[in-house]
Amino acid sequence: MNSSINEITSNKNKYFKRFKSLNMKKYRESERLYLLEGQRYIDTAIELKLKFEALLFDIDSWNQMELKAQNFYLEAAEVFVFPSHLFKEITQTEQSQGFLGVINMPEVLEIDFIEKSMADKTKLNILLLDRVQDPGNLGTIIRTADAAGIEFVLLAKGTVDAYSPKVVRSTAGSILNIKLIALEEVEVAISELKTYGFNIIATALEGAKDYGESSCYKSRNCLIIGNEANGVSAEILNMADNKVKIPIFGKAESLNAAVAAGIMMYKLNSL
Template identity: 45%
Template sequence: MITSVKNEKVKNWRKLHNRKERTKAGTFLIEGFHLIEEAIKSNWDVLEIILQEDVSLPAWKCDAPTVEVAENVFQHISQTKTPQGIAAVVRMKNSHEINGNLYLLLDRIQDPGNLGTIIRTADAAGFDAVMLGEGTVDLYNDKVIRATQGSLFHIPIIQESLPTEINKLKQEGFRIWASALTNSKDFHTLKPTSKVALILGNEGAGIEGTILELADEIVKIPIYGKAESLNVSIAAGILMYHLKG
């Protein structure tokens, strides 16, 4: 059992709190029984399970080695307020091969909770893939992972240049919908075609101008009360369910 926070393994786990170190290692940390179970069930490559002393390992079918650690060590690597005493190191996956008719494109989403909730909703709404453009918060940020509630492991997520991907999608017969307030139509007045890619933009600035220009349809969600706008994750949910029809 590892009892010292100065242990090399512990230092390497702790480094995974940092985006640069995660990218360098090609791995990330997840915490909690539910997330680990979802990663295993979805056939992601779980490299190592970290188990706090006195915490029992469920009967998962997983070949990854288990490393037992003292409570102080687990607290040192944990990023949650009330840790469950179980974590895992998982290999990153960038799904380049994606198929389907409904894609979600995200331009510079900054809030980890928003990104995680949007991914979870895309999974629930039956979207086929999510594309993260440059300037979007790191997919493997611990707050993003927790907010996805495991959906990170269910739906292909790729990180690409959106203008390049949009041009490819157009060649494949996709209609591009963008959510914005200017020169827009109420979303429910438009009937979705069979292949649609939906773009949502930054919480404050919206979709970057050069990306917005590539849209076939600019849509908005009408505001009936006094609120100035909707949270981007709520807007994403409304539009995705409309497109799913």
């Protein structure tokens, strides 16, 4: 592919309006596209041969680029160049490198995809998020899951959109590496996971064992992290095979959801 350079100078332009609209969930979902910001992450996605709808650049960033780099991006997708004030409207961030990718969302995965992937695996740990609402928390959890070797992150209904710009930025590129599965009916999904041999572990404050208790874990584990304010729902807790808690040694009432998820994922990874 060897595309042309499209220079956009007006906020009335149809491409400007289209790309800016991807900051809203309904347009991301209808077009199955999201915004990926940052040169390093865009370069990684290109190297992974992921499909871009377009590549967007602040005109200053584009003009400062060597010809070899410009050709690299022109080979990858259609290029659009914007003056700084318009580019900032699309990125909606204060400090930007001037690089944005309009990238295709991966194919929609169903829960049975996990079973298909288990054929050659004796051990598998996955993560299920129950109504995690903060974009920074979700992004950090996805990033940590990637670091901890968690391949699948399941998103129960009510969890913040994983492809919102704030979440994507917080993943620091890990959105490209993790397989996300959206769940419409979380209880049905948990029942199905049990038929695949998964041990369901929910974090809880009451009636829970210390997270260091080895009997709480098996070779296949589904870790559930709950809502920041209310924790894991009662319905899901009732389906858990094991409930665990991370001890609090100071005066804090609880841990941040992303911190708790990180501790638990690394615990799973150490088994």
